[in-house]
Amino acid sequence: MIGLKKGKWHNWKKRRHFMSEFDDIVKKKVLSYHSVAGGDINEAFQIQTEDGTFFVKMNTISNLDMFIQERKGIEAMAACHVIGTPHILQSGTTNHHSYLLMDYIESGKRIESYWQVFAQQLANMHRTFVGNQFGFSSNNYIGSTPQINTFCDSWITFFKDYRLRPMLNRNKENLYASDIQRLSKIMDHLDEILIEPEQPSLVHGDLWSGNVMTGKDGKAWLIDPACYYGDAEVDIAMTELFGGFPQTFYTTYRQYGCLRSGYEKRKNVYNLYHLLNHLYLFGYGYYGSVLHCIEKIERSW
Structure with a gap:
């Protein structure tokens, strides 16, 4: 031309x-x-x-x-x-x-009670009965990273074997030997930090502000999931990882009983998984965040 x-x-x-x-x-x-x-x-x-x-x-x-x-x-x-x-x-x-x-999801203006309604709806999703095992019907992806969802009777075993261990293995070239030893020790003591939920919950799996839209109805809509049946606390922990939601969201969510005593300690373990994934995908810029998270976990037990 x-x-x-x-x-x-x-x-x-x-x-x-x-x-x-x-x-x-x-x-x-x-x-x-x-x-x-x-x-x-x-x-x-x-x-x-x-x-x-x-x-x-x-x-x-x-x-x-x-x-x-x-x-x-x-x-x-x-x-x-x-x-x-x-x-x-x-x-x-x-x-x-x-x-x-x-x-196509048409965007609308948020309703006045947007964050309270979002918290209620998410809690109701987390409380929906999905069976008695942790995992999912198939493996999927967290970002572009493969995520193993083999069914397991124990949440602690599932999170150790199919979340933390594979992510640690992927990052061996990004971590020092001392870092790997510290992470291995955390996994060895995971049953001293995590607790077994009363029942599995369907979790979004990648819940941060970028994966929440406001629909035409003015309410929250969820997109881009990495779903599996796990502990509902993993979703709430990730919302706090990159900026967090308004306090009214967390206050409302707590009213539905999906967060238990000790959550503030457990959330660091759950977010360690996502930080290791970011280290794997995006490189050294997340190394300091991984170390800081490890330090917080070590101080918690």
Whole structure:
């Protein structure tokens, strides 16, 4: 194309390429689309068609399983019928990409009691009966990191063998021998810090402010889960890891009895998992946070 710079030429080709794929994905005439925030892992788009607006996340074909597992998590939360989640339409592949297609969530103005209602809805999800074992129907991902969900009768054993130990193994090149010894000691004494919940809870698994949206109804909607059946406290602990929610959220949540005595000590163990994952994914910038977390755990027993 005469007069079109190389960069713009490639963008134009990419636009035509995506338009063709979108037609195949939504099975409707695409009127327009634009890129939206989709996290560090995926490309994401809002698609306008003759029949409505859709949201699609895309990645390489080899990463299809990430979308399959995300879909399972969203559908598990939706099955509790207590909190807003996206309506999933389908997951699959085109000739060039894997994708996850869902209805577009229209944003609204938060209701006045937003944080109290969110806390109540999350507590109700956590209190929904999901069986007597910890784990999930399939392995999934925390970010892009594989997450093992083999069923287990003991929460403490599950968290040690399928959360902390795999993450420690992934980070052996990022940690000093002394760090590994300290982490191994924590795992050896985990039964002195953690306690067994009365029953497993369906947890979001990656609950921070970036994975909570305000829907058209003005209430909280949950997105991008890493679901499994675990201790409800892991979700609350992670909300505190990166900034936290307003105090009214925690005050309301506590009224439903899902946090037990000693939570302030246990939350550091639960957040150690996420900090180790960030160290693994993003590197040395999280090393100091990992050490600080280890120190807090060591002081707690």
